Amino acid sequence: MASIPAVVWSGVIGATISASISLFGVRSANKGSLRRLREQHDYDREQANEQRQHDARQKEEDRKATIRREVYVKAVEEAHAVLAYIGGLRGRPLPPKDDDAALQVFLKANAKVWLVADVEGAALARELTSLMSELYIAAMQAANHVRHGMTSVRRQDERIEFAPGAAQGA
Template identity: 30%
Template sequence: MTVCLEIFHSIPDVVWSGIIASVLTLSGVLISNRSNTSRLRIQLQHDSSEKARERKATLRREVYLLAAEELTKANSHLASLPQADLAKTNAADGLQGFFAAAAKLQLVAEPQTALLVNRLVGAYGELLLRLLERLMPLQKAKSDIAINDQLYNKAQAEVQRVLTEMAKFNESAQVNDLVFGALQRSCSAYQSQANDYANASHAAWTEFNTLNVKFLRQLLVDMKLIGDQQIPVLIEIRRDLGLTADLEAMQSQMEEQWARMSLQIDNMISALQGG
């Protein structure tokens, strides 16, 4: 121990100054490196967070815009249901795009938005079931129209066939009252059938038009209720996307749109009924 102390005391002060300076320099470098590493780590975390936020915003934007597009298609589909042949098509097919887009939206949306969208999807499902019940009389009227039109065309074809036979009979200068009388009776019978089918088709069309007007009027009421549920969904979507949203302004605008739409539909129905 004494030898070690003597060795340390024998080292010149200049050497000790150099050693101390070196240690201080090394300490400064280590501290600087640690600070730089800390700043770099913070920067990387910030960049990673920003990129994740950008990816989420981009994904949400795509999903939300798709949902808005499919929502418009769904509304148009519901209005066109009276013209559809439900024996050949599935009434729910026109809503599948909206249901699929809504499912994607619920995966990336904020909890409040996802909840409101889920309720909106449920409202559309319930509305579709109610519409299917109202569509049954319309489908029967359409079926009656198709059947009577087909029978009318068949009877008219028979009338034309018999008239052709009568024309050939006259042009061949035949004289057979029994044959000609039979042709006349056949022509009259087929013409009577054609008239009956035409009247039945006309009655079915009248029934269909009456039911269609009733359907559209009730659908407008239903869509107004659906529209009231759409407003908070749109508000939350805009909030998720970082867009401003004025609930009162959107509410007023939606009510104004429904009022104008209702007036236009009433005018259209009145014009059709007047014609």
């Protein structure tokens, strides 16, 4: 080693010190980058989990809204159908055939509203059921007299319709 000049040793020592300083700087920078990268990954993971939870809640709300919309639309349709049926009760013949069918379909549709509505909506649906049932019974009672009277008119119409056909066939 004595044969190696001092200049070479100074170069080797300087290079070693420079390499050590560079190694320390690179390791420090890498360590800091790795820490920031881990923090970023943790933050991204948390954000992704929150987004998934939000999406799941939103999907559930959308599903509930779709079910509610379908149930509400059906209930409104059946309410209008039972009102139309009530409006046409006087013209319906006796003996009654499925006079309660329209009301039963409405009651079934309205019962589904109770299942999907909030507390206030369910209370309103129950009130509507009571009112509609009362209206239905009152309309049946009011129309019953007219329906009995129309029975003889219908029989007379059938006789009139049958008479020309019998006369033409003879």
